[in-house]
Amino acid sequence: xxxxxxxxxxxxxxxxxxxxxxxxxxxxxxxxxxxxxxxxxxxxxxxxxxxxxxxxxxxxxxxxxxxxxxxxxxxxxxxxxxxxxxxxxxxxxxxxxxxxxxxxxxxxxxxxxxxxxxxxxxxxxxxxxxxxxxxxxxxxxxxxxxxxxxxxxxxxxxxxxxxxxxxxxxxxxxxxxxxxxxxxxxxxxxxxxxxxxxxxxxxxxxxxxxxxxxxxxxxxxxxxxxxxxxxxxxxxxxxxxxxxxxxxxxxxxxxxxxxxxxxxxxxxxxxxxxxxxxxxxxxxxxxxxxxxxxxxxxxxxxxxxxxxxxxxxxxxxxxxxxxxxxxxxxxxxxxxxxxxxxxxxxxxxxxxxxxxxxxxxxxxxxxxxxxxxxxxxxxxxxxxxxxxxxxxxxxxxxxxxxxxxxxxxxxxxxxxxxxxxxxxxxxxxxxxxxxxxxxxxxxxxxxxxxxxxxxxxxxxxxxxxxxx
Amino acid sequence: xxxxxxxxxxxxxxxxxxxxxxxxxxxxxxxxxxxxxxxxxxxxxxxxxxxxxxxxxxxxxxxxxxxxxxxxxxxxxxxxxxxxxxxxxxxxxxxxxxxxxxxxxxxxxxxxxxxxxxxxxxxxxxxxxxxxxxxxxxxxxxxxxxxxxxxxxxxxxxxxxxxxxxxxxxxxxxxxxxxxxxxxxxxxxxxxxxxxxxxxxxxxxxxxxxxxxxxxxxxxxxxxxxxxxxxxxxxxxxxxxxxxxxxxxxxxxxxxxxxxxxxxxxxxxxxxxxxxxxxxxxxxxxxxxxxxxxxxxxxxxxxxxxxxxxxxxxxxxxxxxxx
Numbered sequence: 103x104x105x106x107x108x109x110x111x112x113x114x115x116x117x118x119x120x121x122x123x124x125x126x127x128x129x130x131x132x133x134x135x136x137x138x139x140x141x142x143x144x145x146x147x148x149x150x151x152x153x154x155x156x157x158x159x160x161x162x163x164x165x166x167x168x169x170x171x172x173x174x175x176x177x178x179x180x181x182x183x184x185x186x187x188x189x190x191x192x193x194x195x196x197x198x199x200x201x202x203x204x205x206x207x208x209x210x211x212x213x214x215x216x217x218x219x220x221x222x223x224x225x226x227x228x229x230x231x232x233x234x235x236x237x238x239x240x241x242x243x244x245x246x247x248x249x250x251x252x253x254x255x256x257x258x259x260x261x262x263x264x265x266x267x268x269x270x271x272x273x274x275x276x277x278x279x280x281x282x283x284x285x286x287x288x289x290x291x292x293x294x295x296x297x298x299x300x301x302x303x304x305x306x307x308x309x310x311x312x313x314x315x316x317x318x319x320x321x322x323x324x325x326x327x328x329x330x331x332x333x334x335x336x337x338x339x340x341x342x343x344x345x346x347x348x349x350x351x352x353x354x355x356x357x358x359x360x361x362x363x364x365x366x367x368x369x370x371x372x373x374x375x376x377x378x379x380x381x382x383x384x385x386x387x388x389x390x391x392x393x394x395x396x397x398x399x400x401x402x403x404x405x406x407x408x409x410x411x412x413x414x415x416x417x418x419x420x421x422x423x424x425x426x427x428x429x430x431x432x433x434x435x436x437x438x439x440x441x442x443x444x445x446x447x448x449x450x451x452x453x454x455x456x457x458x459x460x461x462x463x464x465x466x467x468x469x470x471x472x473x474x475x476x477x478x479x480x481x482x483x484x485x486x487x488x489x490x491x492x493x494x495x496x497x498x499x500x501x502x503x504x505x506x507x508x509x510x511x512x513x514x515x516x517x518x519x520x521x522x523x524x525x526x527x528x529x530x531x532x533x534x535x536x537x538x539x540x541x542x543x544x545x546x547x548x549x550x551x552x553x554x555x556x557x558x559x560x561x562x563x564x565x566x567x568x569x570x
Numbered sequence: 571x572x573x574x575x576x577x578x579x580x581x582x583x584x585x586x587x588x589x590x591x592x593x594x595x596x597x598x599x600x601x602x603x604x605x606x607x608x609x610x611x612x613x614x615x616x617x618x619x620x621x622x623x624x625x626x627x628x629x630x631x632x633x634x635x636x637x638x639x640x641x642x643x644x645x646x647x648x649x650x651x652x653x654x655x656x657x658x659x660x661x662x663x664x665x666x667x668x669x670x671x672x673x674x675x676x677x678x679x680x681x682x683x684x685x686x687x688x689x690x691x692x693x694x695x696x697x698x699x700x701x702x703x704x705x706x707x708x709x710x711x712x713x714x715x716x717x718x719x720x721x722x723x724x725x726x727x728x729x730x731x732x733x734x735x736x737x738x739x740x741x742x743x744x745x746x747x748x749x750x751x752x753x754x755x756x757x758x759x760x761x762x763x764x765x766x767x768x769x770x771x772x773x774x775x776x777x778x779x780x781x782x783x784x785x786x787x788x789x790x791x792x793x794x795x796x797x798x799x800x801x802x803x804x805x806x807x808x809x810x811x812x813x814x815x816x817x818x819x820x821x822x823x824x825x826x827x828x829x830x831x832x833x834x835x836x837x838x839x840x841x842x843x844x845x846x847x848x849x850x851x852x853x854x855x856x857x858x859x860x861x862x863x864x865x866x867x868x869x870x871x872x873x874x875x876x877x878x879x880x881x882x883x884x885x886x887x888x889x890x891x892x893x
Contacts, residue, residue, distance in 0.1 A: 150762040151762075152761070221697070223698045361793075362792050362822065364824055409761070409790070
């Protein structure tokens with residue numbers, strides 16, 4: 103993650119307070135405050151979870167006064183959705199009032215209010231060290247009620263002008279265009295160990311087909327984060343099965359805590375939440391450590407003494423090259439939406455795709471190859487065999503079948519589906535060896551049929567298989 | 571004895587107890603009795619059930635003229651009522667937070683409210699006031715009240731409280747409780763950055779109890795694996811520390827503990843209880859792989875060990891099915 107220029111590195115709470123002051127004077131300084139909400143920010147490392155919570159809450163509530171940038175919305179809404187701390191909930195509710203009201207925030211706020219009532223306490227943001235009390239402070243549920251009232255007031259006061267839908271960033275979904283996706287080459291060789299103890303590489307499991315990767319750890323105490331994540335991954339499995347694409351999408355849960363989360367613990371945690379491991383579905387830890395993977399995914403996690411302190415909710419949809427295509431960050435994610443994003447990444451025959459193979463098949467189709475065609479052409483020209491078309495027809499035929507085979511091979515590798523290529527290879531051998539070499543007439547016909555069948559299967563087979 | 575006879579016996583006992591309790595309640599209701607007598611009567615009465623008795627209990631508990639001992643006993647009676655009656659809940663929280671109330675009354679309120687917090691409704695809508703009252707009680711000069719309040723706050727992972735406790739252990743503020751107690755309270759929040767503090771206490775402990783608690787607190791820290799391995803192997807180390815270390819390694823190194831524990835369990839020159847604990851570690855690390863060669867070791871220990879704990883541990887190992 104970017105953390106600002108060296109002279110503006112925020113490393114201590116005092117730096118953070120100074121930055122808040124700067125932002126009061128110059129709104130453009132709010133961007134650095136938004137960065138502080140990222141759990142992986144250096145200022146949060148080796149800090150107690152309670153201290154991280156306090157620091158983030160203090161920054162977040164400042165947006166109530168400074169104005170809430172769109173980029174901070176996923177953090178604020180994510181906090182309301184998943185926090186079980188009065189401080190975090192109060193700060194997020196206050197921050198929301200720094201932006202534009204939207205009735206779409208109501209349901210999130212109402213659920214947060216229920217949690218706040220169970221965990222309520224007085225909180226104070228009068229100063230960083232302030233401890234809330236009835237004399238100086240607010241209770242979280244009251245802060246949330248204030249924000250709900252603010253939304254109601256806005257919708258009532260100017261119903262025609264209120265309220266624009268929340269900005270796109272609020273959803274916490276980041277989509278990355280194919281050309282902008284970072285290469286996964288750096289982590290293709292990263293070591294993983296699954297719930298059965300099997301060792302494998304990132305590339306073996308997560309390159310070659312679209313995949314879904316979610317982060318969790320077994321010692322997470324927040325039921326709305328890791329435990330729910332695993333249960334929702336089980337739901338993702340079920341949805342993939344229902345769509346008939348379970349064999350084409352890998353689903354992985356990766357732990358933030360590889361030192362503690364042994365295969366036995368991973369197995370038990372997944373089983374208790376309905377996630378069913380298999381060849382394509384694994385619960386994993388990085389070995390020997392998770393430094394590379396953490397960096398690649400820019401994981402939103404802070405650590406204290408090597409253990410996880412705080413983390414965000416995060417799930418990634420990777421394309422077939424293992425590159426991050428869609429990131430669900432901060433907010434609770436919908437299993438159906440995740441499955442949709444993954445299925446969109448499955449190979450589809452595009453216009454022009456397989457054109458080379460189709461053209462060569464077409465060209466091949468024009469050459470006489472079936473016994474009746476030979477009879478027809480032979481009778482027309484009076485000579486049986488390829489010499490009908492002159493001496494160039496053999497090399498041309500050989501070149502076409504080789505071109506066809508090469509195209510089919512490339513496509514088979516991409517799809518990791520080799521049946522069509524097998525047909526093409528068989529047909530190629532039949533034509534080249536049997537037909538052109540041994541001059542067996544039926545071999546050319548049969549070979550052409552096999553090649554044509556293979557090409558058609560390669561070009562249109564996936565669509566037929568995955569259209570359900 | 572036949573079932574019916576047994577049933578009759580128990581029914582008779584219950585009826586006698588009921589009679590005694592009713593008599594005790596009648597004594598409690600009598601305002602003529604001394605406070606001490608009424609407190610004794612309450613102890614015999616069990617839990618007050620009738621609303622009129624609970625009303626009277628609340629009235630007396632609110633009366634500052636009444637002896638603190640009686641008021642404290644009556645506050646204890648109000649716990650179930652506070653779970654269903656917001657007014658009683660509020661009353662208890664106010665007693666807890668009132669610095670002018672005697673310590674026994676406030677301490678009784680802590681206990682009664684702890685019980686109420688477990689009810690389904692919990693502290694609906696009054697939690698903020700409850701936490702504030704607890705924080706106030708945590709500043710009391712009375713040790714019992716202070717420890718009770720701090721205990722509840724620590725279990726609630728109250729950040730300001732845990733910060734104070736940590737600061738007191740670091741010598742940055744006055745001690746609120748003994749170091750051992752402070753460490754025990756800190757253990758409720760395993761995500762505190764206190765690894766350095768704990769290791770320092772292990773090296774330079776103010777007391778044996780504090781050292782043991784510091785080791786227990788480190789038991790969830792994967793980076794302490796080498797510390798615990800060293801402790802387990804060191805025969806000169808005190809037994810309690812080694813036992814804690816074996817337990818810790820079972821948590822943070824379940825794959826590695828088997829080999830180490832097998833080695834120590836087989837060592838006939840090793841402390842019996844340590845050997846027993848190692849047998850249990852092997853048996854529970856992966857029961858399906860319980861080492862058959864250790865069965866002989868366990869058999870001898872189960873029969874001949876002078877320590878009861880060692881015999882029990884060996885028996886547990888023998889009872890674990892092996893592959």
